[in-house]
Amino acid sequence: MSAPLVKLNNGLEIPAIGLGTWQSKSNEVTAAVEFALKEAGYRHIDCAWGYGNEKEVGDGIRASGVPRSDIFITSKLWGTYHSRVEECLDQTLANLGTDYLDLYLVHWPVPLNPKGNHPIFPLLPDGKRDVDHSWDLKDTWKQMEAMVQKGKVKSIGVSNFSQKKLDEILPTAEIIPVVNQLELHVYNPQHKLVEYLRSKDIVPEAYSPLGSAGSPLLSDETVLDIAKKHSLQAADVLVGYLLAKGMVVLPKSITPSRIASNLSGAVNASTKLESGDIEKLDGLAAAGKQKRFITPPWPVDLGFDHWPSLL
Ligand SMILES: NC(=O)C1=CN([C@@H]2O[C@H](COP(=O)(O)OP(=O)(O)OC[C@H]3O[C@@H](n4cnc5c(N)ncnc54)[C@H](OP(=O)(O)O)[C@@H]3O)[C@@H](O)[C@H]2O)C=CC1
Numbered sequence: 001m002s003a004p005l006v007k008l009n010n011g012l013e014i015p016a017i018g019l020g021t022w023q024s025k026s027n028e029v030t031a032a033v034e035f036a037l038k039e040a041g042y043r044h045i046d047c048a049w050g051y052g053n054e055k056e057v058g059d060g061i062r063a064s065g066v067p068r069s070d071i072f073i074t075s076k077l078w079g080t081y082h083s084r085v086e087e088c089l090d091q092t093l094a095n096l097g098t099d100y101l102d103l104y105l106v107h108w109p110v111p112l113n114p115k116g117n118h119p120i121f122p123l124l125p126d127g128k129r130d131v132d133h134s135w136d137l138k139d140t141w142k143q144m145e146a147m148v149q150k151g152k153v154k155s156i157g158v159s160n161f162s163q164k165k166l167d168e169i170l171p172t173a174e175i176i177p178v179v180n181q182l183e184l185h186v187y188n189p190q191h192k193l194v195e196y197l198r199s200k201d202i203v204p205e206a207y208s209p210l211g212s213a214g215s216p217l218l219s220d221e222t223v224l225d226i227a228k229k230h231s232l233q234a235a236d237v238l239v240g241y242l243l244a245k246g247m248v249v250l251p252k253s254i255t256p257s258r259i260a261s262n263l264s265g266a267v268n269a270s271t272k273l274e275s276g277d278i279e280k281l282d283g284l285a286a287a288g289k290q291k292r293f294i295t296p297p298w299p300v301d302l303g304f305d306h307w308p309s310l311l
């Protein structure tokens with residue numbers, strides 16, 4: 001079984017299901033990536049410099065024996081490197097053991113102090129994250145564009161960009177981001193933002209599609225009812241719902257049976273779900289279940305709906 005392909009605005013294609021690797025421990029991720037590629041039919045791996053496990057992901061890619069050219073690899077630029085994009089990218093390429101990425105994303109629209117008191121999470125004396133207010137996001141994007149010109153990445157995109165943040169880079173962008181990777185699931189569907197992305201031909205990529213670790217989504221009554229009706233598992237419905245909506249979906253697992261079913265079960269679910277099921281799932285958040293699970297304490301306004309106020 002393989003995942004369907006989704007067309008990007010530059011004509012390239014991305015497999016609609018990618019294996020997530022955030023919080024996959026270094027001693028577990030190699031086997032997970034190897035299994036996903038060799039046994040479960042995955043051809044897309046979602047990584048990030050900030051996850052600290054790219055070397056082990058690279059080991060899994062090589063152990064799978066699947067040719068590099070058959071695999072779609074994404075990684076992400078961390079905040080302390082907004083003014084040094086090529087430096088972060090070169091580390092990622094070396095970590096993964098490849099000479100190009102299929103997709104490189106700006107991880108968060110928040111430049112962090114590159115000379116702060118920590119290489120990943122620099123903090124100010126008051127304990128807040130040390131944001132580099134002097135750096136302009138437009139210049140991060142210029143440096144991202146240069147990586148395409150240099151041939152180090154095939155496509156570039158963003159992650160965790162609200163409409164407000166996209167509107168900071170789009171007027172001067174020479175390359176339109178191909179995707180925006182966001183927290184998207186039945187409790188956080190972000191319908192308005194997704195509609196905006198569609199209007200700009202930017203593909204929504206769904207992270208934490210199962211609601212991340214310890215998720216209540218897997219025991220949601222509506223999800224379970226729909227799963228029962230079609231003889232599916234809850235996770236199949238959650239991933240299949242996003243697939244059916246034409247999104248790219250990034251379920252993470254280090255458990256072989258789940259890695260397999262998150263692709264095969266979800267593709268099956270995407271063909272079985274009826275319009276009434278999709279309507280019900282689309283309406284869960286508005287019916288009182290709206291919830292974000294990933295809200296790091298950025299001391300800036302990201303411009304998202306339903307973001308806890310931390311300012
Ligand atoms: N751009 C960004 O800022 C972000 C990007 N991401 C990307 O998206 C990926 C997915 O998001 P993530 O937050 O990891 O969460 P997910 O929604 O993918 O959930 C992962 C959790 O669900 C469990 N799980 C996986 N499959 C099943 C299943 N079939 N049945 C029951 N439980 C299951 C996993 O356990 P186990 O592994 O033990 O099987 C793990 O605890 C990340 O790994 C990362 O690649 C995520 C967050 C932010």
Ligand SMILES: O=C[C@H](O)[C@@H](O)[C@@H](O)[C@H](O)C(=O)O
Pocket residue numbers: 022048050294296297
């Ligand atoms: O991709 C995963 C997430 O974005 C993760 O990298 C962040 O939430 C990070 O832990 C943070 O605290 O800022």
